[in-house]
Amino acid sequence: MTATATRVLVLNSGSSSLKYQLLDMHDAARLAVGLVERIGEETSRLVHTPLATGGAKRETEGAMADHDAALKAVAAELAADGLGLDSPELAAIGHRVVHGGLRFTEPTVIDDAVLTEIERLVPVAPLHNPANITGIRTARALRPDLPQVAVFDTAFHTTMPEYAARYALDVATADAHRIRRYGFHGTSHAYVSRKTAALLGKDPSEVNVIVLHLGNGASASAVAGGRCVDTSMGLTPLEGLVMGTRSGDIDPAVTFHLKRVAGMSEDEVDELLNKKSGLIGLCGDNDMREIRRRIDEGDDRAKLAFDIYIHRLKKYLGAYTAVLGRVDAVAFTAGVGENAAPVREAAIAGLADMGMAVDADRNAVRSDEPRLISPEDSRVAVAVVPTDEELEIAQQTYALVSA
Template identity: 85%
Template sequence: MTAHPSPATALPDEVRSAPLATRVLVLNSGSSSVKYQLLDMRDGSRLAAGLVERIGEETSRLKHTPLTGGESREQIAPIADHEAALKAVAAELAKDGLGLDSPELAAIGHRVVHGGKTFTDPTVIDDSVLAEIERLIPVAPLHNPANLTGIRTAMALRPDLPQVAVFDTAFHTTMPESAARYAIDVKTADEHRIRRYGFHGTSHAYVSRATAELLGKAPQDVNVIVLHLGNGASASAVRGGRCVDTSMGLTPLEGLVMGTRSGDMDPAVIFHLMRVGGMSTDEIDTLLNKKSGLIGLCGDNDMREIRRRVDEGDERARLAFDIYIHRLKKYIGAYYAVLGRVDAIAFTAGVGENAAPVREAAIAGLEELGLAVDSDLNAVRGDEPRLISPRDARVAVAVVPTDEELEIATQTYALVGESNA
């Protein structure tokens, strides 16, 4: 497939001539859920947010929160499919005067998990883009189909409105081939699109840039190791604003120990389980993606509960925590070597932002690398980016809350705004 046009030429003439609006609706469509936020890009403020979950079930749930005043609203009733879900979202937005028919709505930005090598930037969606996202389903079977469903539903509801895809993999397309290639037969790898793509890219992009801002520097002047630690977890090495390595690979299974995913593992374990354990590929897939990681090690994937158990002397929880931290340290050290010079390490996402014991344990023992955590600063909780390293530390250690929705909206609006200029 040929490369897509640059953002400045991607929109059709009839859209380019339309008056510029300032709102962006961000949609994150899962297999049975839709998360959404409506933002005003004049200042990045949120106007509304919500979640539709259990789509297709009798107990579907929609929770909508107007963020400009008013109480949250919740409804529990059957929602048959994504079309019904988006219509319900549109109805809730309309109650707050924020309907999808508003002339102030500039675009809808869609989170798309896998863009392969093709999509390196946010892209206005047309038939060729849809076809390429569909062709990538074999390397993202759990995510791209749901993303496509959300896109097609939104396009049917507002065919006149620019729909923009923002790809989780895009930020990582700057990785050199030495980092992106697996050491397998090149012809086989190319035929089946086997390479390291990386994920959580919108978060890594946002956090690396916000970390540079926290340090009072331009992104191009800063080398950052970003640790996105949630139920899914990934690390990235960012040199001068560009990703040069990341822990997730062909799929989100590679890399760090996660809530339910194993992370790095000898691939021969799979052959062993097939030959000796008699397990099918589907059973192994379920084992490694849903029954491994922290939950496989100790039965819990909530770090708060694991830490409670550790404090009470639970040995299984302690071992799970130690394995989690050991893998994290290995990636910090590896990416320090890849970057050569590190200006900051940034913790983000649910665990990274809230679990002070994880941050302390991950940095402990790395003083020779210029890394340290101030225990008092580390104990402080807050919603703003902050430093938790001592004042005289050679390398800054930061907590930087991620904002993937704002990043998607920003990229979407930059594309639509430039094209309307």
């Protein structure tokens, strides 16, 4: 890597989408951002914003049969802005990989052996790892000479103690099939917990934080001194909080009941719990803005969905307060956490005896900056900390290849 190579391209490959950002790690500036969606469908769509040149957002439509075609289209857009993948200033490509199991506890340069191990983890992440692998293969084919780095969603949670990570299952069976709690959204939890400590003017090692990553997917983590000690998602991203389309915590016997009594197949139960449950299953909407609008109009079904969502949040706040023993801060992040003031207010309401409170005026402020929304004299700081998973991936990637 040359001294002038300070750029990192971050790729987040989904089953039919490709999100990307190009950053210059000299000053963490975003040079370009974009999204390709509907890959493999009749008409794909690419949205590209060249931030480095201050140019207008560009949208193009056309058939992109696979991720190879999509990434080549992205490369063409970047080249049009003088930011091509052949630039000597490009230091590495960082890939979001959802599941790294127990082997991958930190960012890792991808070689054939690493890619094989990521493939071995497909059974525990069938919805995510295959798409991540496709993106890696495509990028390696385009730039085989460039370091490609995998940054794992699960890595931050590998510090969980064994008593938090294990399920109460027969040990031999669990070990044989790698059944344990891995956790997800790790790049977000790492970034937000560190930023929360900075907001308090402290080193991460001095702060205990409960992070609430609330988007369409949602997860909570208990972070003690910069290390995750518990998190709500488990073997898969299904466990834990109520989410947009996922049920979160549920009695496992419900699955047996649905198969025996309703005659549902394994695939049908899987689809029910992952895609037809959560908020959308409860009220038909998974957009919190729409749910709040319906509540304001007196919609009882939307109100019940919201109350169930908040009740689960409170349970995890209480549980992680007990796990940590001392809580210095609660941090809300991601789409709902950053933008839905009523969610933050309701989640913290009634927790004054736990030292948690929200100031109504502070909570109503909208900002892209980390900020406190608790009263000045609150024992526990309550914060809104915008997450930046792409920057976290870029930072970890660049630190590895420039070491």
